[in-house]
Amino acid sequence: MTQLSPVLKQATPVVAVRGEGLHLFDADDRRYLDFTSGVGVTSTGHCHPRVVEAVQRQAARLVHGQYTTVLHEPLLTLTERLGEVLPEGLDSLFYVASGSEAVEAALRLARHATGRPNVIVFDGSFHGRTMGAAALTTAGTRFRAGIGPLIPGVVVAPFPAAFRLGTDLGLSEEAAVEYALRGLDHVLATVSAPAETAAMFVEPVLGEGGYVPAPPGFLAGLRERADRHGILLVFDEVQSGFGRTGRFWAHQYHDGVVPDVLVTAKGLASGYPLSAIAAPTALMRKAWPGSQGGTYGGNAVACAAALATLDVIRDERLVENAAEQGRRLTDGLRKVAAGAPVVADVRGPGLMVGNEFCRPDGTPDPATAQRAQQAAAGLGLLLLTCGVHLNVVRMVPALVVTAEQIDEAVALWSKAVAAATT
Numbered sequence: 272m273t274q275l276s277p278v279l280k281q282a283t284p285v286v287a288v289r290g291e292g293l294h295l296f297d298a299d300d301r302r303y304l305d306f307t308s309g310v311g312v313t314s315t316g317h318c319h320p321r322v323v324e325a326v327q328r329q330a331a332r333l334v335h336g337q338y339t340t341v342l343h344e345p346l347l348t349l350t351e352r353l354g355e356v357l358p359e360g361l362d363s364l365f366y367v368a369s370g371s372e373a374v375e376a377a378l379r380l381a382r383h384a385t386g387r388p389n390v391i392v393f394d395g396s397f398h399g400r401t402m403g404a405a406a407l408t409t410a411g412t413r414f415r416a417g418i419g420p421l422i423p424g425v426v427v428a429p430f431p432a433a434f435r436l437g438t439d440l441g442l443s444e445e446a447a448v449e450y451a452l453r454g455l456d457h458v459l460a461t462v463s464a465p466a467e468t469a470a471m472f473v474e475p476v477l478g479e480g481g482y483v484p485a486p487p488g489f490l491a492g493l494r495e496r497a498d499r500h501g502i503l504l505v506f507d508e509v510q511s512g513f514g515r516t517g518r519f520w521a522h523q524y525h526d527g528v529v530p531d532v533l534v535t536a537k538g539l540a541s542g543y544p545l546s547a548i549a550a551p552t553a554l555m556r557k558a559w560p561g562s563q564g565g566t567y568g569g570n571a572v573a574c575a576a577a578l579a580t581l582d583v584i585r586d587e588r589l590v591e592n593a594a595e596q597g598r599r600l601t602d603g604l605r606k607v608a609a610g611a612p613v614v615a616d617v618r619g620p621g622l623m624v625g626n627e628f629c630r631p632d633g634t635p636d637p638a639t640a641q642r643a644q645q646a647a648a649g650l651g652l653l654l655l656t657c658g659v660h661l662n663v664v665r666m667v668p669a670l671v672v673t674a675e676q677i678d679e680a681v682a683l684w685s686k687a688v689a690a691a692t693t
């Protein structure tokens with residue numbers, strides 16, 4: 272009998288047969304409160320009626336019109352509509368199907384456009400699992416070990432995580448930003464000369480690396496160096512984008528800082544495989560037609576799902592809801608943490624919330640984090656871990672989450688933490 276490959280690691284034993292809003296159901300109709308959203312993908316909840324309707328309609332009209340062969344209406348309409356939410360100036364879009372592919376596309380574009388070989392990434396980064404994206408990933412050796420050699424030309428600079436990532440040096444946020452930017456300058460002076468550096472890739476909120484928001488001043492510091500040295504600044508908002516953090520893009524917490532290339536996926540199409548990079552047309556023109564492509568890029572059904580997602584986010588005010596419910600969630604979780612010292616930090620922004628587990632001496636405590644995550648699953652609350660040391664339990668509910676569902680999750684989490692610590 273064939274079976275699913277054991278290369279997959281399963282976070283929960285659940286076999287889902289259907290989903291509705293914030294809930295998943297198994298074959299016995301047991302209900303699970305889903306605070307994973309398929310790793311931050313089902314932004315409008317499971318099977319939002321408007322997304323379902325748009326997908327059904329499109330599936331009956333045209334499923335696949337491959338964009339190097341023929342264009343199609345959903346692709347053109349989506350390209351127009353994304354202009355409503357993209358930062359000014361990023362007026363050219365290229366689509367693929369997954370986050371990793373979009374990161375690869377950004378990497379290609381950066382090398383094409385600058386003619387420079389190197390790329391700088393920041394400690395704790397996760398950019399995907401394909402070989403180029405894996406080379407940009409520093410969130411743990413588990414994503415890199417045994418598959419090398421990876422592509423050369425990737426240089427790592429510090430991310431300002433003063434407390435997080437298990438390296439608490441007691442630095443203030445300001446000092447951590449200063450330290451990280453000096454580290455970057457040092458890398459540019461000693462390892463990768465600006466004239467050899469094509470791009471810097473950064474997540475405005477580290478995702479797999481532990482849900483660590485870039486502190487104020489860091490992205491502005493990167494922007495300043497990018498401008499000074501002609502290096503492209505790429506924001507990977509695959510996980511943090513599309514309303515997740517209570518702003519449409521997480522980088523909008525950093526007043527006025529805009530990337531040269533923005534990478535989006537996950538929440539973009541509510542679960543249908545679609546990703547994109549956005550950049551100024553003048554920058555995209557520096558690569559030649561045919562330099563990028565992909566059989567499934569901009570699939571018509573996925574584009575229809577993305578259009579419905581945009582409508583739902585606007586009409587149901589989901590960015591505002593993410594901000595409001597995110598505050599309620601972090602407030603509730605901080606109360607739980609106040610009674611459980613093992614939860615050393617609870618942090619947002621919005622609905623991208625991490626609970627970091629540490630031992631009394633401040634070292635990471637992945638064992639208790641995983642016990643709490645498992646206990647929560649047993650209680651019907653689905654959660655994931657993340658972090659360089661796997662000691663962060665993350666909560667990423669769909670943006671349609673209600674106050675009642677937040678309160679229910681916090682109550683279940685309180686029980687799960689108690690079960691994991693006694």
Ligand code: PMP
Pocket residue numbers: 310369370371372374397398399400474478479507508509510511536
């Ligand atoms: N970038 C970031 C920031 C991500 O969080 C992820 C997925 N977790 C990826 C890239 C890769 O996306 P995918 O799994 O769709 O290839």
